[in-house]
Amino acid sequence: MTDAAFALSLRGVTKQFGSTVALDGAQFDVRAGTLHALLGENGAGKTTLMRLAFGMLRPDAGTIEAGGTARHWRSSADAIAAGIGMVHQHFLLVPAMTVAENVSLGDRGLFRGFDPRVAADRVRRIGAETGLVLDPAARVADLPVGAQQRLEIIKALARDAKILILDEPTAVLSSAESQELYSWLRSFVTRGCTAVLITHKVREALAIADDVTVLRRGRAVLSGRPRELAESAVIAAMIGSAATDEVQLPAAGSTAGVSVISLQHVSMTDGRGVHRLRDVSMEVCAGEIVGIAGVEGSGQHELLRVLAGRLAPDGGGVRLPARIGFVPEDRLRDALIPTMTLVENLALKEAGSARGSVRWTSYEARALGTIRKHDVHTSGVCSLASALSGGNQQKFVLGRELEGSPDALVVENPTRGLDIRATSLVLAELRSARASGVAVAMYSSDLDEVLSIADRMIVCFDGRATDTPVEADAVARALLGLS
Amino acid sequence: MNGGPFTAFLEAGVRTATPLAYAALGELVVERAGVINIGLEGAIIGGAFGALVFAGAGGVSLGFAGAALAGILVAALFALFVVTLRTDQIITGTAMSMLGLGLTGTLYRTMYGSAGASLHTPTIAPAPVPGLSAIPVIGPALFDQPVVTYALYALVPALAWWFYRSVAGLALRAVGEHPEAARGAGISPDRVQWAALLFGGAMGGIGGGTLVLAQVGTFAEGMSAGRGFIAIAIVVLGRWTPFGVAGAALLFGAASALQTLAQTTGWAMPYQLPLAFPYVLTLVLLASARARTAAPAALGQRSA
Numbered sequence: 001m002t003d004a005a006f007a008l009s010l011r012g013v014t015k016q017f018g019s020t021v022a023l024d025g026a027q028f029d030v031r032a033g034t035l036h037a038l039l040g041e042n043g044a045g046k047t048t049l050m051r052l053a054f055g056m057l058r059p060d061a062g063t064i065e066a067g068g069t070a071r072h073w074r075s076s077a078d079a080i081a082a083g084i085g086m087v088h089q090h091f092l093l094v095p096a097m098t099v100a101e102n103v104s105l106g107d108r109g110l111f112r113g114f115d116p117r118v119a120a121d122r123v124r125r126i127g128a129e130t131g132l133v134l135d136p137a138a139r140v141a142d143l144p145v146g147a148q149q150r151l152e153i154i155k156a157l158a159r160d161a162k163i164l165i166l167d168e169p170t171a172v173l174s175s176a177e178s179q180e181l182y183s184w185l186r187s188f189v190t191r192g193c194t195a196v197l198i199t200h201k202v203r204e205a206l207a208i209a210d211d212v213t214v215l216r217r218g219r220a221v222l223s224g225r226p227r228e229l230a231e232s233a234v235i236a237a238m239i240g241s242a243a244t245d246e247v248q249l250p251a252a253g254s255t256a257g258v259s260v261i262s263l264q265h266v267s268m269t270d271g272r273g274v275h276r277l278r279d280v281s282m283e284v285c286a287g288e289i290v291g292i293a294g295v296e297g298s299g300q301h302e303l304l305r306v307l308a309g310r311l312a313p314d315g316g317g318v319r320l321p322a323r324i325g326f327v328p329e330d331r332l333r334d335a336l337i338p339t340m341t342l343v344e345n346l347a348l349k350e351a352g353s354a355r356g357s358v359r360w361t362s363y364e365a366r367a368l369g370t371i372r373k374h375d376v377h378t379s380g381v382c383s384l385a386s387a388l389s390g391g392n393q394q395k396f397v398l399g400r401e402l403e404g405s406p407d408a409l410v411v412e413n414p415t416r417g418l419d420i421r422a423t424s425l426v427l428a429e430l431r432s433a434r435a436s437g438v439a440v441a442m443y444s445s446d447l448d449e450v451l452s453i454a455d456r457m458i459v460c461f462d463g464r465a466t467d468t469p470v471e472a473d474a475v476a477r478a479l480l481g482l483s
Numbered sequence: 484m485n486g487g488p489f490t491a492f493l494e495a496g497v498r499t500a501t502p503l504a505y506a507a508l509g510e511l512v513v514e515r516a517g518v519i520n521i522g523l524e525g526a527i528i529g530g531a532f533g534a535l536v537f538a539g540a541g542g543v544s545l546g547f548a549g550a551a552l553a554g555i556l557v558a559a560l561f562a563l564f565v566v567t568l569r570t571d572q573i574i575t576g577t578a579m580s581m582l583g584l585g586l587t588g589t590l591y592r593t594m595y596g597s598a599g600a601s602l603h604t605p606t607i608a609p610a611p612v613p614g615l616s617a618i619p620v621i622g623p624a625l626f627d628q629p630v631v632t633y634a635l636y637a638l639v640p641a642l643a644w645w646f647y648r649s650v651a652g653l654a655l656r657a658v659g660e661h662p663e664a665a666r667g668a669g670i671s672p673d674r675v676q677w678a679a680l681l682f683g684g685a686m687g688g689i690g691g692g693t694l695v696l697a698q699v700g701t702f703a704e705g706m707s708a709g710r711g712f713i714a715i716a717i718v719v720l721g722r723w724t725p726f727g728v729a730g731a732a733l734l735f736g737a738a739s740a741l742q743t744l745a746q747t748t749g750w751a752m753p754y755q756l757p758l759a760f761p762y763v764l765t766l767v768l769l770a771s772a773r774a775r776t777a778a779p780a781a782l783g784q785r786s787a
Binding site: 091092093102106107111 | 645647648649650651652653654656657660661663664665666667668669670671780
C-alpha cells in the first residue's frame with residue numbers, strides 16, 4: 001500500500017526506550033507540497049517520530065514511506081540521500097568553522113578536494129535561489145541565533161532536501177524572525193517541496209499550516225486542516241480532555257512598591273568592542289513584573305545579567321538588593337548541573353559563600369520543602385536533575401531562586417521549551433512572587449507571553465532600553481527601533 | 484660530513500626531530516578527531532620492537548612496515564577501548580603506554596634472551612641529495628639524512644592540504660569540534676576516530692622504527708624514553724596545525740641536539756637547561772588563552 005500523494009508517511013510506528021514508550025502505533029501522513037504542523041506537549045513523541053523519519057532512530061514496529069516508497073533507513077545518511085533534511089532544535093553546527101565549511105560537511109570522499117571558494121559560491125547560489133542569504137566566510141560562533149538557523153536550512157538545501165523537518169524552529173527566534181521563517185517556508189512548499197514543523201504553539205500552527213496532526217502519548221489523536229479545527233479542540237487533544245488551562249489575565253491595577261533595582265546611565269562593551277548597553281536607566285520595584293522584550297542581540301542578554309548582578313557594567317550606577325534570584329535561559333547549562341542531585345543543586349547556590357562542612361540534612365529538608373511548595377514532580381530529592389522533565393527542572397530552579405524570599409527575581413525565557421501546562425505553572429509562580437512583593441524582571445522571546453504578565457514593558461533595541469506601553473503594537477514598533 | 488660544530492648541531496637536531504615529527508603528526512590527526520592518545524608511547528615502543536623483529540627477517544623496508552604494523556596494533560587496542568567501548572581516554576592511554584613498554588620488554592627477553600644486548604639490525608644510511616646537500620650550513624642538516632626524513636618534507640604539506648582542502652579533512656575536524664554536528668551531517672564519528680587512531684598508530688610506530696633503523700641500530704627496553712609524551716607536547720606547541728607541529732618537532736629536536744653542540748665546543752653548560760626549554764615554552768603556551776582556542780573543542784571528550 002503506497003500513496004504517491006504523500007511525501008512522507010509513517011504508519012503504526014512504535015518506539016520504546018527502555019521501559020518508556022515514546023511512540024505507540026503512531027500514524028503520520030504528510031501530503032506532498034504542504035506545510036504540516038506536528039503538535040504535541042513535551043514528551044508526546046514529536047521529536048522521536050521525526051527522528052524515525054530522518055533515520056536517526058529505527059522503529060520497533062511500523063513502516064516508513066517517503067515519496068511513495070517503503071524505506072528502511074540505516075542511518076540519517078540514507079534519509080538525506082532520499083531528499084529529507086532536518087533542522088534540529090539544538091543546532092548541529094561547528095562553531096569554530098565558517099558557514100561554507102559547515103555547509104560542505106557531509107560531502108563524501110577521502111581525498112576529494114574542499115575548495116573554500118567553490119563552497120562559498122554554493123552558499124551564495126543557494127542564497128540567490130532561496131533568499132536565505134549568509135556570508136559564507138562568517139564564523140558560526142559569531143552568528144546570531146536566527147542566522148544559525150538559516151544556516152541549518154541552507155545545509156539541508158545543499159543536500160537537495162525536498163522534505164524539510166524543523167524541530168521547534170521558533171523556540172529561539174523573536175516574533176519578527178519567526179514571521180520571516182514562516183513566510184520562507186510558505187514559499188518553499190509553493191515550489192512543490194514539503195515541510196514538517198514540530199511545535200507546541202497551537203495558534204501559530206493553525207495560522208500557517210496546511211495540515212495539522214496532534215500527538216499525545218505516542219499516538220496521533222487528531223489530524224486535519226486548520227479551518228476545520230477549533231483551537232480549543234486542538235488544545236484539548238494535546239493536553240487531554242481533563243484539563244483546559246485558560247490564559248490568566250494579569251492582576252489588574254497592581255500597585256508597585258519601592259524601587260528595588262535601579263540602573264543609572266549604565267553602559268557596557270563586550271570583549272570585541274561592540275556596545276551591548278548604551279546609557280540604560282531603569283528601575284524594578286517591589287511587587288511588579290517588568291517585562292523585557294528585544295530582538296536577539298539587542299542587549300537584553302547583558303541587561304538581564306546586570307540586573308541580576310552577574311555582570312558588572314563598564315559605566316553608570318547600579319543599585320542592587322542583597323538577595324536576587326536569577327533564572328537563566330539555558331537551565332541545563334547555566335542553572336543546574338544535570339549529573340548532580342536536587343539536594344546538591346540546591347546546596348550549590350550557597351557553595352560560594354558557605355564555609356566549613358556541608359550540612360546535608362538541612363539541605364535535604366530545604367530541597368524537600370522546595371519540591372513540595374513548587375509542585376516539582378520527581379521520585380525524590382536525591383534524584384538527578386537530568387531525570388526531571390523540562391517543566392519540573394524549571395519549577396525546581398524557580399523554587400530554588402525564590403527560596404528565602406529574595407528581594408528581586410530576574411528570569412530569562414522561563415518557559416522556553418515547556419509545554420502548555422508547565423508554562424502556565426511557571427507563569428503562576430511568577431505572579432505569586434509578585435503578589436508576595438518580589439521585584440520581578442522577566443524577558444521572554446514570546447511576546448504574547450510577556451505582554452500577558454507584565455505590569456510595565458521595557459524594549460531593548462541596539463543596546464538602549466525604552467519604556468513602552470504594555471500593548472502589542474507599541475512593543476512591536478519599539479522592537480524595530482521605531483517609536 | 485663537512486662543516487663545523489654548528490652544522491653538526493643542525494644535523495643532529497633534524498635527526499632527533501624525525502621520530503618526534505612522525506609521532507606528533509600522527510597524534511595531530513588523532514587530536515583533530517577529538518581523541519587524545521596518551522598511549523602514543525606504547526605505539527612508539529611497539530614500533531621500535533616491530534622494526535627489530537621484521538628488519539631482522541627482511542631488511543630495512545620490511546622493518547618499517549613491521550614498525551607501522553606494530554603501532555597500528557597498539558592503536559587498534561586503544562581505539563577498541565576508547566572509541567567502541569567508550570572508556571576514559573586518559574586512563575586507557577596510560578595503560579597502553581605501560582602495556583607497550585612492559586610487553587615489548589618481556590617479548591624481547593623471551594625472543595632474544597640474554598644475547599639481546601648485542602643484537603644489531605640493518606640500518607638505513609643517509610642518502611645525500613646531490614646539489615642540495617652541498618648548501619653551506621643547512622645543506623647537510625636538511626639534505627644529508629635518511630629517506631624517512633625526506634618523506635616528512637612531503638607529508639607535512641600533504642597533511643595540511645588534506646586538513647583544510649579535502650572533504651574528509653573537513654569531516655575529521657568537525658568530529659574533533661562537534662561530533663554531534665558531524666553525525667547530523669551523516670558522518671560516523673566512531674569510524675572517523677578509528678581511522679585517525681590507526682593512522683596515528685602507524686605514524687607512532689614508524690617513529691619508533693626510525694629510532695631503531697635510522698639511529699640506534701638496535702632495540703633496547705624502554706628506548707622510546709618518553710617520546711610519546713614529548714610528541715603530545717609538540718602538538719600543543721604546534722597549535723594543532725601540520726606546519727606548526729613540524730616546527731615544534733624541530734625545536735624539541737634542536738634542544739636535545741644542543742648537548743652535542745655543548746660537548747663539541749666545550750661549553751660549561753648543563754645540557755638539561757636547553758632540554759627543558761621547549762617544555763617551558765609549551766607550558767607558557769598552554770597557559771595562554773590562544774592555545775585553548777586553537778585546541779579542538781571536543782578534545783578528550785567522549786562522543787555519545
